[in-house]
Amino acid sequence: MLPLKIGDLEVPMPVIQAGMGVQVAKAELAAAVAKAGGIGCISSVGLGSREASENDYLADSHEHLVKEIRSAKTLAPGGIIGMNVMVALSNYDDVIKTCVEEKVDVIVSGAGLPLTLPGLAKGSNIKLIPVVSSGRAMKIILRSWHRRYQYMPDAVIIEGPLCGGHMAFTENQVLHPELAPIQNILNDVRAELAPFEAEYGKKVPLLGAENVVTADDVLEKLNMGFDGVHVGTRFICTEEAGIDIKSKEIYVNAKNEDIIVLHSPIGLPVKVLRTPLVEKLLNNEKIPFGCPFRCLRACEAKAAKFCIADALLDTLAGDTEKGLYMVGSGIGRVNDIIPAEEFFEPLKKLV
Ligand SMILES: Cc1cc2nc3c(=O)[nH]c(=O)nc-3n(C[C@H](O)[C@H](O)[C@H](O)COP(=O)(O)O)c2cc1C
Known part of the structure; x- marks a missing residue:
């Protein structure tokens, strides 16, 4: 090498x-x-x-x-x-x-x-x-x-x-x-x-x-x-x-069967783990949010069902109910x- x-x-x-x-x-x-x-x-x-x-x-x-x-x-x-x-x-x-x-x-x-x-x-x-x-x-x-x-x-x-x-x-x-x-x-x-x-x-x-x-x-x-x-x-x-360690544990315990493909608010597919937030989104629920800082230029905030920045800040804090767990296909290993x-x-x- x-x-x-x-x-x-x-x-x-x-x-x-x-x-x-x-x-x-x-x-x-x-x-x-x-x-x-x-x-x-x-x-x-x-x-x-x-x-x-x-x-x-x-x-x-x-x-x-x-x-x-x-x-x-x-x-x-x-x-x-x-x-x-x-x-x-x-x-x-x-x-x-x-x-x-x-x-x-x-x-x-x-x-x-x-x-x-x-x-x-x-x-x-x-x-x-x-x-x-x-x-x-x-x-x-x-x-x-x-x-x-x-x-x-x-x-x-x-x-x-x-x-x-x-x-x-x-x-x-x-x-x-x-x-x-x-x-x-x-x-x-x-x-x-x-x-x-x-x-x-x-x-x-x-x-x-x-x-x-x-x-x-x-x-x-x-x-x-x-x-x-x-x-x-x-x-x-x-x-x-x-x-947070609680979020790391979600990843460590995940299997490849837990991966779902979502459409992120910027219009691109993104792989995430099946968690309570994702269940809600799959059930077509909208998670209410404001958009005070427009972090992503391409974000279709008006049409979006959730705020990806909010959800990832919840992952950071270890809130496994509200957090979003983006992942690659290697996670099962x-x-x-x-x-x-x-x-x-x-x-x-x-x-
Ligand atoms: C949790 C997570 C967050 C990511 N955040 C970014 C990011 O902020 N910017 C970016 O360009 N790519 C981001 N990526 C994509 C990675 O840069 C990378 O190309 C990809 O994950 C590599 O594949 P692997 O996860 O199978 O190793 C992210 C990927 C994951 C899993």
């Missing part, structure tokens, strides 16, 4: 930990991963409290971002720290600006096409890593970045239909992942990259994101032709993940809460 090279950045373990909102992935988790030799990522979404966000969402979000980045760097001196910034955020530009000011090492950006990212991060040495789920999305990003900024992605994360989070797949593909195998997506993305790699004289590392729970899963992705992996679900059940470092132990013997 080789270290992952992203431009001049050498990552001892070819693993990026997914920046997971709301407060699953904060400084503590990112620092633990960075100390173990991977890239630790903070998710920029929902870092503030409900009350403070209602008063001044932009200012509160900025303040927490700065605090988390500085705290991660202090906890993991010399480690590689990144930020996950969803394109769907209403304060996207502001968050990227803060990442530049605070000098994070990498920015991972998905949940939409990050077409303006190189412009916003211009002048920095931050590695820019878009997330895609198809050759088509890759092509749009490559053409746009080339035309507007003469810039190539520093690495690319490829999500397959078994991954967690908001997904750029149809519900049918999520329910039948064999319709969109990640190996095919990898081949399509490679084909789109090839002419740009030739023109820029630069090879772009590709990271596979779905269903990586064990060291063997990492090796499987490397054998498929990926240069590394992007891991979410396994890191939810770590000591350093930011959510996650049966314990471990220190994040433990994920890397078997990998250390392979480098």
Whole structure:
């Protein structure tokens, strides 16, 4: 197993930990991963409290971002720290600006096409890593970045239909992942990259994101032709993940049969565990909510049956009745809460 090279950045373990909102992935988790030799990522979404966000969402979000980045760097001196910034955020530009000011090492950006990212991060040495789920999305990003900024992605994360989070797949593909195998997506993305790699004289590392729970899963992705992996679900059940222990226990006890595909308020399919909140939504109940801070640009708040930010803040607090448990298909194999470092132990013997 080789270290992952992203431009001049050498990552001892070819693993990026997914920046997971709301407060699953904060400084503590990112620092633990960075100390173990991977890239630790903070998710920029929902870092503030409900009350403070209602008063001044932009200012509160900025303040927490700065605090988390500085705290991660202090906890993991010399480690590689990144930020996950969803394109769907209403304060996207502001968050990227803060990442530049605070000098994070990498920015991972998905949940939409990050077409303006190189412009916003211009002048920095931050590695820019878009997330895609198809050759088509890759092509749009490559053409746009080339035309507007003469810039190539520093690495690319490829999500397959078994991954967690908001997904750029149809519900049918999520329910039948064999319709969109990640190996095919990898081949399509490679084909789109090839002419740009030739023109820029630069090879772009590709990271596979779905269903990586064990060291063997990492090796499987490397054998498929990926240069590394992007891991979410396994890191939810770590000591350093930011959510309440009651919520971690829901994840640890979950089986794959408990996974339901919901349509999130931003119009994308998302895998979640069957919990009391989800039962209500499946029964077509609407959970009343206000929308004081419009965190997601694409949120169809008027038509939505629930507020995803509210529900994820309840997950954070360990309210298992009201909480929403977003998940990837690997959850059935996650049966314990471990220190994040433990994920890397078997990998250390392979480098
Ligand atoms: C609880 C949870 C929260 C997530 N939050 C985010 C997020 O804030 N931004 C994002 O781009 N992706 C998010 N994702 C998707 C991950 O970044 C990642 O690509 C995916 O989960 C990888 O698949 P895996 O969970 O099978 O490891 C989230 C996933 C989960 C399970």
